[in-house]
Amino acid sequence: MAGEEKVQVFGFRSGSYSRRVELALKLKGVDYEHIDEDMLNNNKSDLLLKYNPIYKKVPVLVHNGKPISESRVILEYIEETWMESYAILPKDPYQRALARFWAKYIDDKVVPAIEKAFRSNEEEREKRIEEAHEMLEPLEKELQNKLFFGGDKIGFVDIVGLVLPGWMHASEEAAGFELLTTHKFPNLNKWIQDYMNHSVAKEVLPQKDFLVAFLNKVVFGRNN
Known part of the structure; x- marks a missing residue:
């Protein structure tokens, strides 16, 4: 199942919010593709605008074609999706x-x-x-x-x-x-x-x- 999954992270090299998502995925052992957005020059890709049309910013996690935005929301999604490995949130x-x-x-x-x-x-x-x-x-x-x-x-x-x-x-x-x-x-x-x-x-x-x-x-x- 894990091998069939496609995980992408639209992020920004200097952005702490993007790095949050990447750290969570790495702790979970989830393979992902990083797509760097040129946020410095406000040169946003068409895909980013498609996946996050409301806020138009990074990070965006795309899991099997389904986009999730806002870093804390993404972190909770990562926790709930890959529950079998490395708990990010306490069980209590x-x-x-x-x-x-x-x-x-x-x-x-x-x-x-x-x-x-x-x-x-x-x-x-x-x-x-x-x-x-x-x-x-x-x-x-x-x-x-x-x-x-x-x-x-x-x-x-x-x-x-x-x-x-x-x-x-x-x-x-x-x-x-x-x-x-x-x-x-x-x-x-x-x-x-x-x-x-x-x-x-x-x-x-x-x-x-x-x-x-x-x-x-x-x-x-x-x-x-």
Whole structure:
């Protein structure tokens, strides 16, 4: 059955949301075809517009011709479709609800606050950093002594939080200041290091030098 399946991921090389989907598939051991979209130049393929006509963005998972969009929705689809291998979500209903809560918190609160901090000018930077820290503190407490948010292995919240290990250090270098300091966020920093050293995660995490160059050009408008 698995050999007859066709799985495609329409994604973007620098996009953390696309990498979420790829990481989940790799953890599950699902073979897939990656189709890179030129989102940087807003040059979207006809297939992407066909498969995601409402949002017109990546990622899109196409499974046997059926498209699914929005990364967290895709992750749940992957979990429910390939249940026999590597559980992404906990079996316990309460723990599943908590995982969904923290995943939504990352997307709704943490990511926007971090983006505002890195894009801030010198006048507003201190305020934006403080706001980002305020959003990060609950994650720091939630990790406690766990290796990952999913316990001893990467789970749903970790996959959604891929933006931190994947993009944080590059963003700090490009912006010229440290946001996630070790003394203030020891748990998150350890989590990031463990994440970056994970054998499967390494396959999808982007190269730091590439990201720094990308951020300098796209976010900060620097040519060098």
